[in-house]
Amino acid sequence: MVATSVILMDMDPHLLRTFAEVARLGSFSAAARELGYTQSAVSQHVAALEADLGVELLGRRPVSPTEAGARLLDHTGPLLARLAAARADVVRVARTPPDRLVIGAAGALALGGRAVRALDVVRARTPRAEVELRLLDPAQVVRGIADGALDAGLVAGTVAPTDPLPLPDAAGLSVVRAGEDPLMVLLPADHPLAGRGGLRLADLADARWLDAPDAAVDLAALRAATGSPFPVGMRYRGADSGVVRQLAAAGHGLAALPGWAAGWGGDVPAGSVVAVPLVAPRLVHRVEVLTRPEPAGAARIFAEALAADV
Structure with a gap:
């Protein structure tokens, strides 16, 4: 393993990046458009990498990784992330004001009361800190930390209590649990199951659900947990959990939310929506904070405050 790592670290990262894009897109021409290269330059990069290793990495018709190429892909993401993190860390030390704090949140449900309390700690300890919050997708968050x-x-x-969050390409970053909450199911107050003390997903598999991946638990997580279809009653492509509560109250579909968000937000008439605990399967909504190794300044204060609040 050590010898393999040394060989890979000797490679030109530009060649590795080109190879990874061709493998991801399954096309030399598509990778050329994505990277801003000519197709012939992309072909030359892959050929140079194959010549360096002395193995074929990509089958050409169709374009897909060989067994050796698939193994190289396992290493490529973490290596490129580490290189980007090293570059960013050097630049940050030289250029970044110590009281800057730019936070990327993967959806509104990543920003709960714990994050607000951690920001209160940052404000108390670094009153002049310039704080910026950005809503991004998970891949953009990981990339943003690395670069x-x-x-x-x-x-x-949403995961089982013992499972980690799936975070591809986060190798080399610090990942710390920053919160974990039980799930609640939102039902209209007149729903036949609204009076129960707990619900099983199996009992709701044929009900119509709200498809709101940025404002409620993603239906993909519920489907993966049970194998049930969970048909969609309405799609909402916003990030406001209050809107989800209003839609659930009006009977447009059920929704699952972490406990802290289930009773918060939205102009919902009192008594029109009920939040019932999900008891089976056992799932939790977990939040994790990512930083570069050994963060400094406001980023360190923020991460430590989150970890201390768990």
Whole structure:
């Protein structure tokens, strides 16, 4: 393994990046458009990498990784992330004001009361800190931490209590649990199951659900947990959990939210929506904070405050 790592670190990262894009897109021409190269330059990069290793990495018709290419892909993401993180860390030390804090949050559900309390700690300890919050997708959060565009990131997801959040390409970054909440199911107050003390997803598999991946638990997580279809009653492509509460109250579909968000936000008439605990399968909504190793300044204060609040 050590010898393999040394060989890979000797490679030109531009060649590795080109190879990874061709493998991801399954096309030399598509990779050329994505990277801003000519198709012939992309072919030359892949050929140079194959010559360096002495193995074929990509089958050409169709374009897909060989067994050796698939193994190289396992290493490529973490290596490129580490290189980007090293570059960003050097630049950050030289250029970044110590009281800057740019946080990327993967959806509104990553920003809960714990994050607000951590920001209160930052404000108390660095009153002149310039804080910026950005809503991004998880891949953008990981990339932003690695390349220095973000000082800290918040990612969230629905998992079994013992499972980690799936975070591809986060190798080399610090990942710390920043919160975990039980799930609640939102039902109209007149729903036949609204009076129960707990619900099983299996009992709701044929109900119509709200498809609101940025403002409620993603239906993909519920489907993965049970294998049930969970048909969609309405799609909402916003990030306001209050809107989800209004739609659930009006009977447009059920929704699952972490406990802290289930009773918050939205102009919902009292008694029109009920939040019932999900008891089976056992799932939690977890939030994790990402930083570069050994964060400094406001980023360190923010990450430590989040971890202390768990």
